[in-house]
Amino acid sequence: MSKIPSVKGTRDFYPDQMAVRNWIMDGWRAASVRNGFVEYDGPIFEHLQLYTQKSGDEIAGQLFSLTDRGGRDLAIRPEITPTLARMVNQQINSLPRPIKWFSLPRLCRAERPQKGRLREFFQWNIDIIGSNNSEYADADCIYTAVDYLRSVGLTPDDIIVKISSRSMLAALLLGLGFDREQLDTIYVLLDKRPKLPEETFMALAEEKIPDNSLRKKLLDILDNCNDIDILVEKVPDSVQDNIEDLRVLLDLLTQLGIEPYCQFDINIVRGLAYYTGTVFEIFDRQSQLRAICGGGRYDNLLAGLGGPQITATGFGMGDVVLEILLQEKNLLSTIKNELDFFVVWDDYHTFERVGLNIVNQLRLRKYSVAFDYRRTDDALGKQLKQASNQNTKFAIIIMKDEIKANKTLIIKNMATSNQKTALLDDFLSKPDNYMSNNELNT
Amino acid sequence: MSKIPSVKGTRDFYPDQMAVRNWIMDGWRAASVRNGFVEYDGPIFEHLQLYTQKSGDEIAGQLFSLTDRGGRDLAIRPEITPTLARMVNQQINSLPRPIKWFSLPRLCRAERPQKGRLREFFQWNIDIIGSNNSEYADADCIYTAVDYLRSVGLTPDDIIVKISSRSMLAALLLGLGFDREQLDTIYVLLDKRPKLPEETFMALAEEKIPDNSLRKKLLDILDNCNDIDILVEKVPDSVQDNIEDLRVLLDLLTQLGIEPYCQFDINIVRGLAYYTGTVFEIFDRQSQLRAICGGGRYDNLLAGLGGPQITATGFGMGDVVLEILLQEKNLLSTIKNELDFFVVWDDYHTFERVGLNIVNQLRLRKYSVAFDYRRTDDALGKQLKQASNQNTKFAIIIMKDEIKANKTLIIKNMATSNQKTALLDDFLSKPDNYMSNNELNT
The missing domain is CATH 3.30.930.10 (Bira Bifunctional Protein; Domain 2)
Structure with a gap:
């Protein structure tokens, strides 16, 4: 055609x-x-x-x-x-x-x-x-x-x-x-x-x-x-x-x-x-x-x-x-589309059980959130690449074993590459604290 | 035509x-x-x-x-x-x-x-x-x-x-x-x-x-x-x-x-x-x-x-x-155009000397502000009617004698009709305090 x-x-x-x-x-x-x-x-x-x-x-x-x-x-x-x-x-x-x-x-x-x-x-x-x-x-x-x-x-x-x-x-x-x-x-x-x-x-x-x-x-x-x-x-x-x-x-x-x-x-x-x-x-x-x-x-x-x-x-x-x-006058250079969070995982069953709820909770509080649409255990690197393509500020990394053993996630600042472990409930109750956290941002 | x-x-x-x-x-x-x-x-x-x-x-x-x-x-x-x-x-x-x-x-x-x-x-x-x-x-x-x-x-x-x-x-x-x-x-x-x-x-x-x-x-x-x-x-x-x-x-x-x-x-x-x-x-x-x-x-x-x-x-x-x-479902009833401040005066020379600067200072801080466009000593009631037509939250009333004697204004909540005297400089340094003031709002 x-x-x-x-x-x-x-x-x-x-x-x-x-x-x-x-x-x-x-x-x-x-x-x-x-x-x-x-x-x-x-x-x-x-x-x-x-x-x-x-x-x-x-x-x-x-x-x-x-x-x-x-x-x-x-x-x-x-x-x-x-x-x-x-x-x-x-x-x-x-x-x-x-x-x-x-x-x-x-x-x-x-x-x-x-x-x-x-x-x-x-x-x-x-x-x-x-x-x-x-x-x-x-x-x-x-x-x-x-x-x-x-x-x-x-x-x-x-x-x-x-x-x-x-x-x-x-x-x-x-x-x-x-x-x-x-x-x-x-x-x-x-x-x-x-x-x-x-x-x-x-x-x-x-x-x-x-x-x-x-x-x-x-x-x-x-x-x-x-x-x-x-x-x-x-x-x-x-x-x-x-x-x-x-x-x-x-x-x-x-x-x-x-x-x-x-x-x-x-x-x-x-x-x-x-x-x-x-x-x-x-x-x-x-x-x-x-x-x-x-x-x-x-x-x-x-x-x-x-x-x-x-x-x-x-x-x-x-x-x-x-x-x-x-x-x-170079006044347009900082204007871009950004994303607050991108959720990634090593096991998609865990993502569905735990991660989809995180997605919903964050969006309900008006944060922008996305995730990989491939329903597989895709390599973390591939998922983080997508996060990067979308100018994501923070990746939320869900590892099956960590969730199971300690109910913890990893929060990663995509700009500094710094990361920090977070208790799932603590992160969900105050995501702003993580977004402004010094360890992550400097 | x-x-x-x-x-x-x-x-x-x-x-x-x-x-x-x-x-x-x-x-x-x-x-x-x-x-x-x-x-x-x-x-x-x-x-x-x-x-x-x-x-x-x-x-x-x-x-x-x-x-x-x-x-x-x-x-x-x-x-x-x-x-x-x-x-x-x-x-x-x-x-x-x-x-x-x-x-x-x-x-x-x-x-x-x-x-x-x-x-x-x-x-x-x-x-x-x-x-x-x-x-x-x-x-x-x-x-x-x-x-x-x-x-x-x-x-x-x-x-x-x-x-x-x-x-x-x-x-x-x-x-x-x-x-x-x-x-x-x-x-x-x-x-x-x-x-x-x-x-x-x-x-x-x-x-x-x-x-x-x-x-x-x-x-x-x-x-x-x-x-x-x-x-x-x-x-x-x-x-x-x-x-x-x-x-x-x-x-x-x-x-x-x-x-x-x-x-x-x-x-x-x-x-x-x-x-x-x-x-x-x-x-x-x-x-x-x-x-x-x-x-x-x-x-x-x-x-x-x-x-x-x-x-x-x-x-x-x-x-x-x-x-x-x-x-x-009656979900549109509260949607309307509003205005933060409407500036009114009893003497337009005073308004030009003092009020226009207030207008500029507030707009610079992203408040919405309007005023009567008649360059006269119009009745306060007429000016307040315009404020009301624009769904104004607060009127700022500039009285020649008060400005001259004490550098004070009157802030009036248009919904409750409550009003309060304010020092010009104090109001300009923290307009939010007046917008959330109990005396004005209840």
């Missing part, structure tokens, strides 16, 4: 890789919970229309769509936000506010696979919906992302959160003399800048902003005002209120203790049209990789997706770029 | 439902790990051919299939076993044996939704691959299923594991005089019996087994031999070895301490052709629901799916029927 491969751009998670994926996702979940978010999820597919009703979106061109037996057009979710809008809308009158929700969806996009981009990936999403004041909610969003990243060992030397404000940028552009109709074009232009050679960018800028003086004024501010105190001096009065809001946000992040991770960066724009306030992106300090995380305030997005007209702020963090960074 | 609903047969997991789903899946994962299994996963979709190459399967008729931009035919996975066969096959020479793997896949089947059956669901799968001896591996499979079910509070009064052997049944049928070609037809017939009215079954039996004497002999054994000692007396000598194997399996389950959950039941057949040895199903004691779990030995299945020729035993347990049972 022919060998059928996996689909290009998808991943197989063998146990070693799955341990890493679980470690990342458990970390996301734990950070969400300790910052007061509750988890939700929707189906893996939705009606196609949920994704296409908002036209002009890059994502709509990357859908895996399907038709069910009833002829309905469906699509595998490329993002969770339309599902979020649908779910919030369905229960808008009964959900207490603010809605602080997170999700860890598996998403699929029919993109060309490349470094940091796959056709199937996981994404941590958090959203704060229906909270009127932007600064506290925006600050807690950014804090939550950083709280996760520092919890896995990333320091301010490894990553940086670049923060700006879409509303500040809009006020600035209008204050400089741009028309409101030009704004979306300029957001896209500025968002592309870090990804383009400077020459290409300048040519594109000339095309999109033909007015030389206006273009120069804008680029001068973008290139020289990453310090808020300098920015304040250079911009029109109409922008001052927005700058003040940004100062409040940055002060809150300082009080929250994550200042070393954060900086104002006027060049952070986010390409998508829907952002209305704070915007931020998180990068590796060397800027070698795509953004690890991106988010901000999008007070009109849910309504645009058929949901309620309600304020919202949040972010998305994918697993692919994150895992590359964690790998590079 | 139009309101687009979810797709029929799928579920939205709002936070309350998600808490239940996570509790179920965390339990599956914990039981798998403590029984020595390691987790794997594959992509949500595979090449369509992976599912259709094995013809005649009911599942192939229930596929959600799609075509990608390259014109490739794909399908959302309706089961994980073909992926398992593919993955094991790809690394067959480097995987140490036995392979003890589990997975918690999301699966989709284009079935008509009904009680206990949805078009999207989760399924716990465990598999032991490449272990030569069937009894130990089969026993540990059944043990693992029971270990999970008892860990969530189901007792032998709630559920029963019914166990038989496909190889024993085959030997019995051949011994009675059936032809080998008839066997698959009879498996399907017998598997249907519990789901049909007795009259309908008898008519079908007459059609499939026209020989009156043969049919009566078979039904007599099926109806009267659920005791192995009686079975032994009634069957041809050629079946005795198989019965002996079954006795060994049942003895092992007794030594493992789960005898009260298990019984031999000759009527357990499993409909699918691929089972080769032990078969089992788990039911609620009242037999009101579909099977909670089904499994057994299938030594030729992986090869049939394009994988290696290798022995295997395992089971699948879906979340839908399980959740109905857990609900009926």
Whole structure:
């Protein structure tokens, strides 16, 4: 029978890789919970229309769509936000506010696979919906992302959160003399800048902003005002209120203790049209990789997706770029599947009479336990090899004669190879004492 | 903008439902790990051919299939076993044996939704691959299923594991005089019996087994031999070895301490052709629901799916029927999202100066903490209402004057309404002492 491969751009998670994926996702979940978010999820597919009703979106061109037996057009979710809008809308009158929700969806996009981009990936999403004041909610969003990243060992030397404000940028552009109709074009232009050679960018800028003086004024501010105190001096009065809001946000992040991770960066724009306030992106300090995380305030997005007209702020963090960074920083090397105990024997009848009960007693107390599945008197060495393959901490060795004469077992630390005789009842009554025993561990 | 609903047969997991789903899946994962299994996963979709190459399967008729931009035919996975066969096959020479793997896949089947059956669901799968001896591996499979079910509070009064052997049944049928070609037809017939009215079954039996004497002999054994000692007396000598194997399996389950959950039941057949040895199903004691779990030995299945020729035993347990049972037994009532601390204030400037640091310090120590996102001097009652909405255990009340005069806070148990003054530094150095404080908790 022919060998059928996996689909290009998808991943197989063998146990070693799955341990890493679980470690990342458990970390996301734990950070969400300790910052007061509750988890939700929707189906893996939705009606196609949920994704296409908002036209002009890059994502709509990357859908895996399907038709069910009833002829309905469906699509595998490329993002969770339309599902979020649908779910919030369905229960808008009964959900207490603010809605602080997170999700860890598996998403699929029919993109060309490349470094940091796959056709199937996981994404941590958090959203704060229906909270009127932007600064506290925006600050807690950014804090939550950083709280996760520092919890896995990333320091301010490894990553940086670049923060700006879409509303500040809009006020600035209008204050400089741009028309409101030009704004979306300029957001896209500025968002592309870090990804383009400077020459290409300048040519594109000339095309999109033909007015030389206006273009120069804008680029001068973008290139020289990453310090808020300098920015304040250079911009029109109409922008001052927005700058003040940004100062409040940055002060809150300082009080929250994550200042070393954060900086104002006027060049952070986010390409998508829907952002209305704070915007931020998180990068590796060397800027070698795509953004690890991106988010901000999008007070009109849910309504645009058929949901309620309600304020919202949040972010998305994918697993692919994150895992590359964690790998590079050597933060994944200790993650592995382990086993507490592996029971071995020299006589399988004795194992069945005495050992199976030990297995049950230990598992009942939540220890992980395994044993050889060959119902024979297999060589101890072969059984210990299996224990070693499973990263076992301690082998429990049951010898027929010792059990019969003294009711004793041997406990062996698989890492140190030290072993110690134990009375069966004493071991079963306090296995922790043996696991932490000095003779065994040093 | 139009309101687009979810797709029929799928579920939205709002936070309350998600808490239940996570509790179920965390339990599956914990039981798998403590029984020595390691987790794997594959992509949500595979090449369509992976599912259709094995013809005649009911599942192939229930596929959600799609075509990608390259014109490739794909399908959302309706089961994980073909992926398992593919993955094991790809690394067959480097995987140490036995392979003890589990997975918690999301699966989709284009079935008509009904009680206990949805078009999207989760399924716990465990598999032991490449272990030569069937009894130990089969026993540990059944043990693992029971270990999970008892860990969530189901007792032998709630559920029963019914166990038989496909190889024993085959030997019995051949011994009675059936032809080998008839066997698959009879498996399907017998598997249907519990789901049909007795009259309908008898008519079908007459059609499939026209020989009156043969049919009566078979039904007599099926109806009267659920005791192995009686079975032994009634069957041809050629079946005795198989019965002996079954006795060994049942003895092992007794030594493992789960005898009260298990019984031999000759009527357990499993409909699918691929089972080769032990078969089992788990039911609620009242037999009101579909099977909670089904499994057994299938030594030729992986090869049939394009994988290696290798022995295997395992089971699948879906979340839908399980959740109905857990609900009926009132075992889900205490599962909810909770929060350790909610910080409230009478003056938001004080909160920013003192409270944000408390938030950070507690979250760094893995406590879950939230606060009101309105940057105002909101009424304490309104803030405490939010705390209550989030099932908060303790409110931390920051009063401007108390902080200023004495550096004290108020800690309030939200369940008992008891409160206690605390020195800020003392609280921060040992929050656990306050969480377990008698004054607060009684």
